[in-house]
Amino acid sequence: MIGKQILHYQVLQKLGEGGMGMVYLAEDTKLKRKVALKFISSRISSNDSEVERFRNEARITASLSHPNIAQVYAIEDSEHGSFIAMQYVDGVELGTYISEQNASIKQKEDIALKVARGIGAAHKKDIIHKDIKAGNIMVTPEGEVKVLDFGIAELSSSTKETSSGEYSGTATYMAPELVVGKDADIRSEVWAYGVVLYQLFTGELPFDGAYEQAITYSILDEEPTPVKERAENIPSYVEEIINKCLQKKPEERYQSFDEILSVFENHARSSARSDSSSKGNFTPLKIALTIIISISLIGVFIYGGMQIASSEPDTQKLAIIPFKNVSNDDASRILLDGVLETMTSKLSQIDNYKDALWVIPSSEVLSNNVQSPQEAYKLFGVNLAVTGSFQDLNDRKRLTINLIDAKNLRQLKSSVIDISGDNVVNLQTETVLKLIEMLDITTNDRIKATLAQGTTEIPAASSYYLNGVGYLYKYSQSDNLENAIILFKKAVEEDPNYALAFAALGESYWRRYEISGGVTYVDSAKLYLNRAMDINSELIPVQQTMGLLDLGTGDYDEAVAIFTSILEQEPGNEIAYGGLAEAYDNLGMYEEAEQTYKKAISLKPDYWLSYKLLGNFYLRNGDYQKAIDPLYRVVQLTPDNFDGYSNIGVAYYYQSNWEMAKQYFAQSYEIEPTESAASNLGTVNYLESNYSEAAKYYALALENNPNNYAIWGNLASVQGLLGKEEEERANYEKAIEVAENQLKVNPNDVNINAVLGSYYADIGDSVKSVFYIEKTLRLAPQVPSITFRAASAYENLGNRERAIDLMIKAVEQDYPLENILNQPELSELVSDQRFQELINNFPPSD
Known part of the structure; x- marks a missing residue:
């Protein structure tokens, strides 16, 4: 084999x-x-x-x-x-780990907690493992813990059919009720978990024997050696967990793993309160600020797509520029935007059958406000641009389209399309076919079938849909989302089987959530997208939209499945590569995410957006030096790309090179005064103690986006340093409000949990602060910026010992020591003799 x-x-x-x-x-x-x-x-x-x-x-x-x-x-x-x-889990079984590793108590506590989380997650889906043992738990060198081998697991709803003869769990881990032939349930799993913990902390099994009958007798009739006798230094709360798990009667054990996890969380809270109270009163500290990474999505969910093609010298790199509305009326403008969006999407689909062609997503054209071929050439590096004009005449609609050499600004081809009456179906179809002809692409039955996928034969439905797309194309403008939703609903009333219209409704409600934060909009988005999938789950645009919604709501496993399926059908789908990599990243699968980003680049080595996504991935994961090369490649390929300059500044910031960081942030802001550039300039000014300038830039950033909790928190911090205490607290409370509202959609979002821990520390709520801090450390124990933020929050709460432990851990994880030493709010921690002694082994980097 x-x-x-x-x-x-x-x-x-x-x-x-x-x-x-x-x-x-x-x-x-x-x-x-x-x-x-x-x-x-x-x-x-x-x-x-x-x-x-x-x-x-x-x-x-x-x-x-x-x-x-x-x-x-x-x-x-x-x-x-x-x-x-x-x-593939590259590690050792827990039994081997116990015998070979001289693990610390903290390491054992971490393993115990992670095993409980894994089993508890299965129980929440009504799945019982039914063979929990050390041999089915893997530990990696990095400290990751995986529960595996659900070979005899069953849905708990069907366990009534399972007799003891059918239960093949390992004898030493079997609960008493299983030994006597009763059914397995969650409480049987609690018992097995207790056996695992006993073994983890003592190195011995609580019930053992030379043969199976001796083991079962011990389980039924004997009490184990008290765990404290075999492990004197075991934490009392862990001893409590083990003792309760190993109660002979199921009703006397924990009834769920949520109860076990609550013991861990309560221990974390009580420890923090105890440590904090022993310090006496402590003036709350402000914490380090957040640098914003400029990340653009790969286009509008359904319509803005792009396929990867080979990158030969004659590659047709195309941007479709917004057309001129000669009629100068609102109705024509909306229709024209819809035509433009569908043209981009349909032309992107042709990439599967035509090598050496790629199309800039319309969302990139819109977000960068590109209005001319020259701007598209400078910003995106395209060599072709499509321009045009639209005129609504009395008896027909006229669309003129021009193919332009973007570098030399020469018109290569031009065509006029006249469509009689209000037949918008023919308008979009004829426009795409004419553009394909102008690009010298030979149409065949397969291309024609691709262009026809998902369309409707009902003219009224098509008209409503196309105009809805026009509103959705510029969804951030006032009332556009409401108008889009109204039109998409009319489209599905005309054609109840119009999958693309249902998917567009789903996206519209998701965009509504992004702008307003209303959680009920997420439920509506899911409802309409599920309807679209029910109608036609084979439509790639529908699958893409569902996958990106899964990313936004934290269903990362579903996102992996969807994007993998898309790539099996369309191996060059750029949206699928980006979505798959992001899902892997959120699942903690760093290597898989990195390789997915690199695969996209290898298929198209001169497309700037793929480099940007890889660079931002490195930034999110703390690989700041590795981020610089792909981000420099972005600005080499697209010299006026303001996001590229901003993100290079982020990479230099996290390497403590603030002079270079400020230079690139300023260059980005000069090209385009965006929210991220303003916020990042605010942060650098803050670090240079220019607090008034910092407050100015944060206020400018919030004018662009009032729903960014990080900037509200940053503004609050500098207001505190300026002595504006009322404004400080009000803005922290605003930051908490925005963050908690967003957390409802994805409760395991690491960044939001982290900042909530910090913000609650800033307003003096130690209970909520510790809850969010410890939750964050469970979700992302190896991310240096998260560890740093947790340390800062504990310092703010007055728990100096825990703060120093975490701060040193952050440095060990490669968080820049200089960033810690230069934070004015951390000056007391930095001057603490214990911290100074510990950092002697960590000299400042060059």
Whole structure:
């Protein structure tokens, strides 16, 4: 088997053999990642019930997505048999870790907490593992913990059908009720977790014997050696958890893993309160400010798409410039915007059949306010631009389109399209076909079928839809979203099976949420997008929209599935590459995310947006030096790209090179006075103690976007330094309001949880502050900026010891020491002798 190519998996080595079959390490040649392939053994392949059990494992585990559960990617059939492709966890079983690693108490506490989170996440989906043991828990060198092998898991709603004879859990971890033949439930899992914790902290099993009958007798009739006798330094709260988990009667144990997790959280809160009270009164400190990374989405969900094509010297790099509205009336302008948007989207789809063509997403053209071929050339590096004009005559509509050499500003081709009456279906179709002809693309049946996908034959529905798209194209303008929603609803009334119109409704409500923060809009977005999927789940634009909504609401496992499926159908889909990489990033799968971004670049090495996405990925993950190369490539390819300059400034900021950071922020602001450039200039001025200038730039940023909680928090901080206490508190409260509203959509958003911990510390609410700080550290224990923010918050609460521990950890994770030493609000911590002694091993970087 080793060395063989099975479907798109290259088998590398044997990993082991489990109850279901052999397990191999393989390379997924499509996604360039390592996976574990779990084959069904020949012993059970002839048994239909065992085969179904094997498939059941895949179906159940595939429905789970959590940082502490090993992810199932696919179930496959091949000439070598059926197998599951799973996430490869490069680590050791917990039993091996216990025997070989001299782990600290804190490390053991971290493992215990992560195992509880993983099991608890499964329970929330009504899934019981039914074989929790040290051998089914993996620990990586980086401290990641994964629960795996749901080989005998079942939906808890069907456990009534399971007899003790069918339960094949490991004897030493079996609860008393299972030993006597009763059904398994969540409380049986609580018992097994207690056994794992006992083993983790003592190195011994609580119930053991030379043979199975001796083990079961011990489980039923004996009490384990008190855990304190075997581990004198075990924290009392962990001892409490173990003792309650190992109660003989199920009703006397924890009834859910939420109860266990609450013990961990209560311990964190009480520790913080105790430490804080021992310090006496402490003047609250302000914390370090947030640098904003300028990140543009890859276009409007449905309509602005782009396919990756090969990058030959004669590549047609195209931008469609907003057309002139000769009629100069609002109705024509909206219709024209809709035509422009659908032209861009439809032309992008042709990229699957025409090499050496790519199209700038219309959202990039709009957000950068590009009005001419020359601007498109300077900003995007295109060599072709499409311009045009629209005129609504009495008996017909006339559209003139021009193909322009963007570099030399020469008109290459021109065409006039006249459409009689109000037949907007023909208007958009004829426009796209004419542009394809002007680009010397030969149409065939496949291209024509692609252009026709998702359209409606009902003229009124098409007209409402196209005008709705026109409003949605400029959704940030007053009343445009409301008008778009009205028109899309009319479109689906005319054609109840118009999938694209339902998807557009979903996007409209999502945009509404982004602007206003109303959580009910998210529910509406999901409702309409689910309807679109029900009508036609094969439409790529509908899938893209659903995938991007999953990203926004934190359903990262669903996003991975959708974007992977899109790439299987359209291997050059830029939106899918970006979405897949972002989903991997949010799942903590750094290597997979990085390789996905790099794959997009390799397919199109001269497209600036792919470099920008990779650079921003590095910035988010603290790889500041690695970010500079791709971000410099952005401004080399597009010299007037203000986001590119801003993000280079961010990379220099986090390397403590504030002079270079300010230079690039100022260059970005000079090209385009954006929210991010203004905010970042505010931050650099803050670090230089120019607080009035900092407040000015933050206020300018909020004029552009009043729903940015980070800037409200930053403004509050500098107002405090200026002695404006009332304004300071009011703006922190505003920051909390905006952040908590956004957290309702994705409760596990790391950044929002982190800033809430900080903001509550700033207004003196220690209970809520500690809750959010510890939650953030659980979600992102290895991210240096998160660790730094948590340390700052604890310092603000007066817990100096915890603050120093976390601050040193942040430095160990490569957070710039200079950024800590130069924060005025951290001056007392920095001067603390304990901190000074610890940082002697961390000299300032050059």
